[in-house]
Amino acid sequence: MSAHPYTYPYGPALLPRPDEPGTGMWRWRRLLPLDGSALYPLPVGGTPLVAPPRLRAALGLPGLVLKDETRGPTGSNKDRATALCLADALQRGAPAVVCASSGNLAVSLAAGAAAVGLPAYVFVSARTASPAKIALMRAFGAHVVRVDGWYEDAYRLSEAVCARLGWYNRNTGSNPLCVEAKKTVAFEVWEQLGGRLPDVAYVPVGDGVTVAAFVHGCEELVRCGAAARLPRVIGVQAAGAAPLVHAYRAGRPDWTPVTSQTIADGIGVGDPCFGREALAAVRRTDGEFVAVSDDAIREAIALLAHTTGLLAEPAGAAALAGAMAHHGRWPEETCVLVLVTGTGLKDHRWLPPAPGPTIDIPADLEAFLRHPAVAPRVAAR
Numbered sequence: 001m002s003a004h005p006y007t008y009p010y011g012p013a014l015l016p017r018p019d020e021p022g023t024g025m026w027r028w029r030r031l032l033p034l035d036g037s038a039l040y041p042l043p044v045g046g047t048p049l050v051a052p053p054r055l056r057a058a059l060g061l062p063g064l065v066l067k068d069e070t071r072g073p074t075g076s077n078k079d080r081a082t083a084l085c086l087a088d089a090l091q092r093g094a095p096a097v098v099c100a101s102s103g104n105l106a107v108s109l110a111a112g113a114a115a116v117g118l119p120a121y122v123f124v125s126a127r128t129a130s131p132a133k134i135a136l137m138r139a140f141g142a143h144v145v146r147v148d149g150w151y152e153d154a155y156r157l158s159e160a161v162c163a164r165l166g167w168y169n170r171n172t173g174s175n176p177l178c179v180e181a182k183k184t185v186a187f188e189v190w191e192q193l194g195g196r197l198p199d200v201a202y203v204p205v206g207d208g209v210t211v212a213a214f215v216h217g218c219e220e221l222v223r224c225g226a227a228a229r230l231p232r233v234i235g236v237q238a239a240g241a242a243p244l245v246h247a248y249r250a251g252r253p254d255w256t257p258v259t260s261q262t263i264a265d266g267i268g269v270g271d272p273c274f275g276r277e278a279l280a281a282v283r284r285t286d287g288e289f290v291a292v293s294d295d296a297i298r299e300a301i302a303l304l305a306h307t308t309g310l311l312a313e314p315a316g317a318a319a320l321a322g323a324m325a326h327h328g329r330w331p332e333e334t335c336v337l338v339l340v341t342g343t344g345l346k347d348h349r350w351l352p353p354a355p356g357p358t359i360d361i362p363a364d365l366e367a368f369l370r371h372p373a374v375a376p377r378v379a380a381r
Contacts, residue, residue, distance in 0.1 A: 004216055005176050006033050010223035025080055025184045031220060033180055036087025041115050042073045044083040045184055049192035054307040059327065063335040065198070066320075067189055068310060074136075075343035076266075076316070077185065077210060078108035081178035085170045086112045088177055094168035096121060100155035102206070102265045103133035104315075104342050109170055110142035118168075121161070123147055123154040128265055132347045150260065152271050172209045173273030179213045186217025189337060190227060197221065198231045198337035200330060202319040205235040205244060205289070206267035208278025210341065215281035231337070233287035235278060236322030238262035238314075241270050242291040244279055249289075253279060263294045263350060266315025266342055292321035300324060301344065302352035314350050316342035 008014060014030040016022070022029070025045025026037035050066040072079035082105075089097050096119040099109045106122035106129075113120035122137055126146040137144050147154040155171065162169040172178040190197050197218055203211040211233060221227040237245050240262035247255035257271035272278065282289060292300075297314045300321035304310045312320075319338045330336055344350060359374070361367040369378050 004179065006180055008220075010220065012225055014224055015226060025083060025181065028184050028187050031187070032084065032184075033177060034084070034087060034091070036084055039087040039090050039116070040083045040112070042079070042083065042112060044072060044079050045188065047071045047188070049189060050308065050310070052308040052310075055303065058303065058307055059324065060332070061323070061330065061334070061336050062332050063199075064323070065193070065335065065337055066308070066310070067185060067337060067339050069185070069339065069341050070310065070312065070316065070343035072108075074104070074108045074111050075346060076104040076108060077182065077339075077341045078105045078172075079112070080181040080184060081172060081175075082108040082112040082170065084177045084181035085168070085175055086116050086118065089118060089168040089170075090116055092168065094118065096165075096167040097170050098158050098162050098167045099123070099170040099172075100151065100158040102128065102151050102268060103130050103346070104266055105170075105172065106142065106144075107133055107136045107140070107346065110137040110140035113142065114140045119143065121145060121158075121167070123158040123161075125149060125151045125154050128260070128268065130265060130347045130349070132349075136346060151269060155273065171273075173207050178209055179216060182210055182213035183217030183220065185339065186214050186221065190218075190221050193335070195226065196335075197227045197229070198335040200234065200334060201231045201337040201339070202234045202236055202322045203339045204264075204267050204315055204318040204341055205237050205278060206241075206269040206272065206315065208244065208272045208274035210339070211235045212274055212277040212281040214339070215285055219284075230285045233282050233285040234322055234326075235282045235287065235289040236318045237289060237291050238264040238267055238297065238318060239291040239293045241268045242289075243270060244272060244275055245289040245291045247275070247279060248282070262314070264297055264314035264318055266313060267318055268315075290322045290325055292318060292325055296321040296325065298350070298352070301350060304340070305344075305352050310340065311344035311351075312340050313342045313344045313347060316340050316344065
Protein backbone atom coordinates (compact mmCIF):
# COMPACT_ATOMS: atom_id res chain seq x y z
CA MET A 1 0.00 0.00 0.00
CA SER A 2 1.02 3.63 -0.32
CA ALA A 3 2.72 4.80 2.84
CA HIS A 4 0.55 7.88 3.44
CA PRO A 5 -2.53 8.04 1.19
CA TYR A 6 -4.28 10.50 3.50
CA THR A 7 -3.43 14.20 3.61
CA TYR A 8 -4.97 17.09 5.50
CA PRO A 9 -5.03 20.91 5.31
CA TYR A 10 -2.15 21.12 7.76
CA GLY A 11 -2.09 23.96 10.24
CA PRO A 12 -2.64 24.75 13.93
CA ALA A 13 -6.43 24.50 13.53
CA LEU A 14 -6.17 20.72 13.15
CA LEU A 15 -4.75 20.29 16.67
CA PRO A 16 -7.17 19.79 19.58
CA ARG A 17 -7.72 22.72 21.90
CA PRO A 18 -6.85 22.14 25.57
CA ASP A 19 -10.52 22.60 26.52
CA GLU A 20 -11.87 20.52 23.66
CA PRO A 21 -14.15 17.62 24.72
CA GLY A 22 -13.21 14.06 24.00
CA THR A 23 -10.57 11.70 25.25
CA GLY A 24 -7.92 9.40 23.89
CA MET A 25 -7.17 8.88 20.24
CA TRP A 26 -10.34 10.55 19.00
CA ARG A 27 -9.16 13.97 20.26
CA TRP A 28 -7.06 14.01 17.08
CA ARG A 29 -10.10 13.48 14.84
CA ARG A 30 -9.17 16.34 12.50
CA LEU A 31 -5.96 14.47 11.67
CA LEU A 32 -7.73 11.13 11.14
CA PRO A 33 -9.67 9.86 8.11
CA LEU A 34 -12.78 9.32 10.24
CA ASP A 35 -14.07 9.98 13.73
CA GLY A 36 -14.95 6.66 15.31
CA SER A 37 -15.79 7.97 18.76
CA ALA A 38 -19.51 7.23 18.31
CA LEU A 39 -18.88 3.83 16.70
CA TYR A 40 -16.17 2.18 18.78
CA PRO A 41 -17.13 1.52 22.42
CA LEU A 42 -13.75 0.67 23.96
CA PRO A 43 -11.49 3.45 25.30
CA VAL A 44 -8.36 3.74 23.18
CA GLY A 45 -5.34 6.03 23.20
CA GLY A 46 -4.51 8.59 25.84
CA THR A 47 -1.90 6.27 27.36
CA PRO A 48 0.42 7.81 29.96
CA LEU A 49 3.90 9.19 29.48
CA VAL A 50 5.92 7.99 32.46
CA ALA A 51 9.02 9.68 33.89
CA PRO A 52 10.46 6.81 36.02
CA PRO A 53 13.00 8.16 38.54
CA ARG A 54 14.64 4.83 39.43
CA LEU A 55 15.02 3.75 35.80
CA ARG A 56 16.39 7.18 34.90
CA ALA A 57 19.00 6.85 37.64
CA ALA A 58 19.89 3.28 36.64
CA LEU A 59 20.56 4.29 33.03
CA GLY A 60 22.02 7.73 33.71
CA LEU A 61 19.28 9.30 31.58
CA PRO A 62 17.49 12.04 33.56
CA GLY A 63 15.49 12.91 30.44
CA LEU A 64 14.13 9.39 29.86
CA VAL A 65 10.37 9.00 29.37
CA LEU A 66 8.31 5.87 28.64
CA LYS A 67 5.19 5.90 26.48
CA ASP A 68 3.21 3.14 28.20
CA GLU A 69 1.07 1.50 25.53
CA THR A 70 0.32 -1.42 27.87
CA ARG A 71 -2.61 0.64 29.21
CA GLY A 72 -4.84 0.00 26.18
CA PRO A 73 -7.93 -2.23 26.32
CA THR A 74 -5.91 -5.36 25.51
CA GLY A 75 -2.52 -4.15 26.69
CA SER A 76 -0.76 -3.22 23.45
CA ASN A 77 -0.38 -0.48 20.86
CA LYS A 78 -2.42 -2.61 18.43
CA ASP A 79 -5.60 -1.28 20.03
CA ARG A 80 -5.29 2.06 18.24
CA ALA A 81 -5.37 0.60 14.73
CA THR A 82 -8.07 -1.89 15.70
CA ALA A 83 -10.33 0.95 16.82
CA LEU A 84 -9.99 2.96 13.61
CA CYS A 85 -10.25 -0.10 11.35
CA LEU A 86 -13.34 -1.46 13.08
CA ALA A 87 -15.05 1.93 12.89
CA ASP A 88 -14.33 1.84 9.16
CA ALA A 89 -15.55 -1.77 8.88
CA LEU A 90 -18.83 -0.84 10.54
CA GLN A 91 -19.35 2.10 8.19
CA ARG A 92 -18.72 -0.19 5.23
CA GLY A 93 -21.07 -2.89 6.48
CA ALA A 94 -18.31 -5.52 6.49
CA PRO A 95 -19.54 -9.10 7.01
CA ALA A 96 -16.40 -10.16 8.92
CA VAL A 97 -12.95 -8.88 9.88
CA VAL A 98 -9.62 -10.64 9.35
CA CYS A 99 -6.01 -10.29 10.46
CA ALA A 100 -2.79 -12.24 10.68
CA SER A 101 -0.87 -11.86 13.89
CA SER A 102 1.91 -13.07 16.13
CA GLY A 103 -0.49 -12.53 19.03
CA ASN A 104 -1.24 -8.97 20.16
CA LEU A 105 -3.01 -7.82 17.01
CA ALA A 106 -5.24 -10.90 17.03
CA VAL A 107 -6.13 -10.42 20.69
CA SER A 108 -6.89 -6.77 20.01
CA LEU A 109 -9.08 -7.55 17.00
CA ALA A 110 -10.86 -10.35 18.86
CA ALA A 111 -11.77 -8.02 21.72
CA GLY A 112 -12.72 -5.11 19.48
CA ALA A 113 -14.83 -7.27 17.18
CA ALA A 114 -16.66 -8.66 20.19
CA ALA A 115 -17.37 -5.13 21.39
CA VAL A 116 -18.88 -4.04 18.05
CA GLY A 117 -20.52 -7.35 17.15
CA LEU A 118 -18.52 -8.42 14.10
CA PRO A 119 -17.19 -11.95 13.47
CA ALA A 120 -13.39 -12.07 13.58
CA TYR A 121 -11.07 -14.56 11.89
CA VAL A 122 -7.52 -14.35 13.19
CA PHE A 123 -4.68 -16.22 11.46
CA VAL A 124 -1.68 -17.20 13.59
CA SER A 125 1.41 -19.31 13.16
CA ALA A 126 0.94 -22.69 14.83
CA ARG A 127 4.72 -22.74 15.31
CA THR A 128 5.22 -19.46 17.15
CA ALA A 129 1.94 -18.06 18.51
CA SER A 130 1.71 -18.03 22.29
CA PRO A 131 -0.82 -20.56 23.64
CA ALA A 132 -1.79 -18.03 26.29
CA LYS A 133 -2.60 -15.40 23.66
CA ILE A 134 -4.53 -17.94 21.58
CA ALA A 135 -6.62 -18.66 24.68
CA LEU A 136 -7.39 -14.95 24.95
CA MET A 137 -8.44 -14.75 21.29
CA ARG A 138 -10.83 -17.64 21.82
CA ALA A 139 -12.14 -16.11 25.06
CA PHE A 140 -13.34 -13.10 23.07
CA GLY A 141 -15.08 -15.42 20.60
CA ALA A 142 -12.77 -15.07 17.60
CA HIS A 143 -12.27 -17.85 15.07
CA VAL A 144 -8.61 -18.78 15.52
CA VAL A 145 -7.00 -20.15 12.36
CA ARG A 146 -3.73 -21.89 13.24
CA VAL A 147 -1.58 -22.06 10.13
CA ASP A 148 1.09 -24.72 9.76
CA GLY A 149 3.87 -22.28 8.92
CA TRP A 150 5.51 -19.05 10.03
CA TYR A 151 3.89 -15.66 10.62
CA GLU A 152 4.54 -14.66 7.01
CA ASP A 153 2.60 -17.76 5.83
CA ALA A 154 -0.36 -16.83 8.03
CA TYR A 155 -0.19 -13.28 6.67
CA ARG A 156 -0.27 -14.37 3.04
CA LEU A 157 -3.17 -16.75 3.67
CA SER A 158 -5.20 -14.08 5.45
CA GLU A 159 -4.65 -11.70 2.52
CA ALA A 160 -5.87 -14.37 0.10
CA VAL A 161 -8.98 -14.97 2.21
CA CYS A 162 -9.84 -11.25 2.20
CA ALA A 163 -9.31 -11.04 -1.57
CA ARG A 164 -11.51 -14.07 -2.23
CA LEU A 165 -14.36 -13.40 0.22
CA GLY A 166 -14.39 -9.62 0.43
CA TRP A 167 -13.98 -9.63 4.20
CA TYR A 168 -12.49 -6.59 5.91
CA ASN A 169 -8.68 -6.63 6.01
CA ARG A 170 -7.28 -5.37 9.34
CA ASN A 171 -3.70 -6.38 8.53
CA THR A 172 -1.36 -3.65 9.67
CA GLY A 173 0.79 -3.80 6.56
CA SER A 174 -2.15 -3.69 4.15
CA ASN A 175 -4.69 -1.29 5.63
CA PRO A 176 -3.52 2.35 5.49
CA LEU A 177 -5.76 3.23 8.42
CA CYS A 178 -3.31 1.41 10.67
CA VAL A 179 -0.59 3.99 10.03
CA GLU A 180 -3.12 6.77 10.60
CA ALA A 181 -4.14 5.34 13.96
CA LYS A 182 -0.64 4.51 15.16
CA LYS A 183 0.69 7.97 14.35
CA THR A 184 -1.42 9.34 17.23
CA VAL A 185 1.26 8.04 19.62
CA ALA A 186 3.51 10.83 18.34
CA PHE A 187 0.72 13.39 18.78
CA GLU A 188 0.17 12.34 22.39
CA VAL A 189 3.88 12.37 23.22
CA TRP A 190 4.14 15.90 21.80
CA GLU A 191 1.23 17.06 23.94
CA GLN A 192 2.41 15.24 27.07
CA LEU A 193 5.86 16.83 26.75
CA GLY A 194 4.25 20.27 26.81
CA GLY A 195 4.15 20.90 23.08
CA ARG A 196 7.51 19.50 22.00
CA LEU A 197 8.91 16.29 20.57
CA PRO A 198 11.68 14.23 22.20
CA ASP A 199 15.24 14.51 20.99
CA VAL A 200 15.59 10.74 20.49
CA ALA A 201 12.97 8.00 20.23
CA TYR A 202 13.50 4.24 20.49
CA VAL A 203 10.76 2.26 18.73
CA PRO A 204 10.47 -1.55 18.32
CA VAL A 205 10.30 -2.84 14.75
CA GLY A 206 8.67 -6.00 13.39
CA ASP A 207 6.65 -5.40 10.24
CA GLY A 208 7.79 -1.77 10.39
CA VAL A 209 4.41 -0.02 10.66
CA THR A 210 4.84 1.25 14.23
CA VAL A 211 8.10 3.07 13.52
CA ALA A 212 6.92 4.43 10.15
CA ALA A 213 3.70 5.67 11.75
CA PHE A 214 5.57 7.37 14.60
CA VAL A 215 7.77 9.26 12.15
CA HIS A 216 4.72 10.14 10.05
CA GLY A 217 2.99 11.60 13.11
CA CYS A 218 6.04 13.68 13.95
CA GLU A 219 6.19 14.94 10.36
CA GLU A 220 2.54 15.98 10.49
CA LEU A 221 3.18 17.94 13.68
CA VAL A 222 5.95 19.78 11.84
CA ARG A 223 3.59 20.47 8.92
CA CYS A 224 1.01 21.83 11.37
CA GLY A 225 3.61 24.23 12.76
CA ALA A 226 3.50 22.54 16.17
CA ALA A 227 7.10 21.24 16.11
CA ALA A 228 10.27 22.63 14.59
CA ARG A 229 12.15 19.39 13.94
CA LEU A 230 11.91 15.61 13.99
CA PRO A 231 13.36 13.47 16.76
CA ARG A 232 16.15 11.11 15.86
CA VAL A 233 14.36 7.76 15.65
CA ILE A 234 16.11 4.48 16.49
CA GLY A 235 14.38 1.37 15.15
CA VAL A 236 15.03 -1.65 17.40
CA GLN A 237 14.86 -5.21 16.09
CA ALA A 238 15.53 -8.51 17.83
CA ALA A 239 18.88 -9.91 16.70
CA GLY A 240 17.15 -13.12 15.65
CA ALA A 241 14.86 -11.22 13.27
CA ALA A 242 16.82 -8.18 12.11
CA PRO A 243 16.64 -7.91 8.30
CA LEU A 244 16.16 -4.12 8.44
CA VAL A 245 19.21 -3.66 10.64
CA HIS A 246 21.34 -5.36 7.99
CA ALA A 247 19.69 -3.38 5.18
CA TYR A 248 20.26 -0.10 7.02
CA ARG A 249 23.93 -0.87 7.63
CA ALA A 250 24.40 -1.80 3.97
CA GLY A 251 22.64 1.37 2.83
CA ARG A 252 20.05 -0.63 0.91
CA PRO A 253 16.29 0.04 0.47
CA ASP A 254 15.54 -3.71 0.59
CA TRP A 255 16.67 -6.74 2.58
CA THR A 256 17.24 -10.46 2.52
CA PRO A 257 14.43 -12.30 4.36
CA VAL A 258 15.48 -14.34 7.40
CA THR A 259 13.86 -17.02 9.54
CA SER A 260 12.85 -15.46 12.84
CA GLN A 261 14.55 -16.88 15.93
CA THR A 262 13.71 -14.76 18.96
CA ILE A 263 11.61 -14.80 22.12
CA ALA A 264 10.16 -11.45 21.02
CA ASP A 265 7.33 -12.92 18.96
CA GLY A 266 5.65 -9.52 18.56
CA ILE A 267 8.57 -8.30 16.43
CA GLY A 268 9.76 -11.69 15.19
CA VAL A 269 9.26 -10.88 11.52
CA GLY A 270 11.85 -12.13 9.05
CA ASP A 271 10.33 -10.49 5.97
CA PRO A 272 8.61 -7.24 7.03
CA CYS A 273 5.72 -6.18 4.82
CA PHE A 274 6.28 -2.48 5.66
CA GLY A 275 10.05 -2.63 5.62
CA ARG A 276 10.72 -0.16 2.83
CA GLU A 277 8.58 2.48 4.51
CA ALA A 278 10.25 1.81 7.86
CA LEU A 279 13.76 2.15 6.42
CA ALA A 280 12.87 5.36 4.61
CA ALA A 281 11.15 6.85 7.66
CA VAL A 282 14.07 6.22 10.01
CA ARG A 283 16.54 7.60 7.48
CA ARG A 284 14.47 10.82 7.17
CA THR A 285 15.10 11.45 10.86
CA ASP A 286 18.86 10.85 10.59
CA GLY A 287 18.16 7.82 12.76
CA GLU A 288 19.39 4.26 12.66
CA PHE A 289 18.48 0.63 13.34
CA VAL A 290 19.94 -1.47 16.14
CA ALA A 291 19.68 -5.19 16.93
CA VAL A 292 19.33 -6.47 20.51
CA SER A 293 19.84 -10.03 21.71
CA ASP A 294 17.23 -12.06 23.54
CA ASP A 295 19.40 -11.85 26.66
CA ALA A 296 19.38 -8.06 26.39
CA ILE A 297 15.60 -8.12 26.03
CA ARG A 298 15.28 -10.30 29.15
CA GLU A 299 17.48 -7.81 31.00
CA ALA A 300 15.24 -4.95 29.86
CA ILE A 301 12.10 -6.80 31.01
CA ALA A 302 13.62 -7.30 34.45
CA LEU A 303 14.87 -3.71 34.71
CA LEU A 304 11.45 -2.34 33.79
CA ALA A 305 9.71 -4.57 36.31
CA HIS A 306 12.14 -3.92 39.17
CA THR A 307 12.50 -0.15 38.74
CA THR A 308 9.14 1.01 37.37
CA GLY A 309 6.54 -1.62 38.25
CA LEU A 310 5.80 -1.98 34.54
CA LEU A 311 5.68 -5.52 33.17
CA ALA A 312 6.41 -5.74 29.44
CA GLU A 313 6.51 -8.67 27.06
CA PRO A 314 9.73 -9.23 25.07
CA ALA A 315 8.63 -7.14 22.08
CA GLY A 316 7.37 -4.46 24.44
CA ALA A 317 10.74 -4.22 26.19
CA ALA A 318 12.85 -4.31 23.02
CA ALA A 319 13.00 -0.53 22.66
CA LEU A 320 14.37 -0.20 26.18
CA ALA A 321 16.97 -2.85 25.35
CA GLY A 322 17.97 -0.64 22.43
CA ALA A 323 18.36 2.37 24.71
CA MET A 324 20.41 0.25 27.14
CA ALA A 325 22.70 -0.77 24.28
CA HIS A 326 23.44 2.93 23.75
CA HIS A 327 24.31 3.50 27.42
CA GLY A 328 26.33 6.69 27.82
CA ARG A 329 25.68 7.86 24.29
CA TRP A 330 23.32 10.75 25.01
CA PRO A 331 24.06 13.87 27.07
CA GLU A 332 22.11 14.20 30.32
CA GLU A 333 19.89 16.95 28.96
CA THR A 334 18.64 14.72 26.10
CA CYS A 335 14.96 13.87 26.14
CA VAL A 336 14.88 10.16 25.27
CA LEU A 337 11.57 8.47 24.51
CA VAL A 338 11.19 4.69 24.81
CA LEU A 339 8.01 3.15 23.41
CA VAL A 340 6.74 0.22 25.51
CA THR A 341 4.29 -1.51 23.20
CA GLY A 342 2.90 -4.56 24.98
CA THR A 343 2.17 -5.93 28.44
CA GLY A 344 3.79 -9.03 29.89
CA LEU A 345 0.57 -10.01 31.66
CA LYS A 346 -0.76 -12.00 28.66
CA ASP A 347 2.09 -14.51 28.52
CA HIS A 348 3.97 -15.50 31.66
CA ARG A 349 6.76 -17.39 29.91
CA TRP A 350 9.07 -14.38 30.03
CA LEU A 351 8.49 -13.11 33.55
CA PRO A 352 11.74 -11.81 35.06
CA PRO A 353 13.40 -13.85 37.81
CA ALA A 354 12.15 -12.81 41.24
CA PRO A 355 14.81 -10.86 43.17
CA GLY A 356 13.24 -11.44 46.59
CA PRO A 357 12.67 -14.57 48.69
CA THR A 358 9.39 -16.31 49.37
CA ILE A 359 8.62 -16.26 53.10
CA ASP A 360 6.95 -19.44 54.33
CA ILE A 361 5.78 -19.21 57.96
CA PRO A 362 2.95 -20.40 60.19
CA ALA A 363 0.15 -17.96 60.90
CA ASP A 364 2.09 -16.34 63.73
CA LEU A 365 3.34 -12.76 64.09
CA GLU A 366 6.46 -13.69 66.06
CA ALA A 367 7.46 -16.24 63.41
CA PHE A 368 7.24 -13.48 60.80
CA LEU A 369 9.31 -11.07 62.88
CA ARG A 370 12.02 -13.70 63.46
CA HIS A 371 12.32 -14.69 59.78
CA PRO A 372 15.83 -13.91 58.36
CA ALA A 373 14.31 -11.79 55.58
CA VAL A 374 12.48 -9.65 58.15
CA ALA A 375 14.49 -9.65 61.38
CA PRO A 376 17.23 -7.16 60.25
CA ARG A 377 14.58 -4.61 59.27
CA VAL A 378 12.81 -5.11 62.60
CA ALA A 379 16.08 -4.61 64.46
CA ALA A 380 16.82 -1.42 62.52
CA ARG A 381 13.57 0.25 63.62
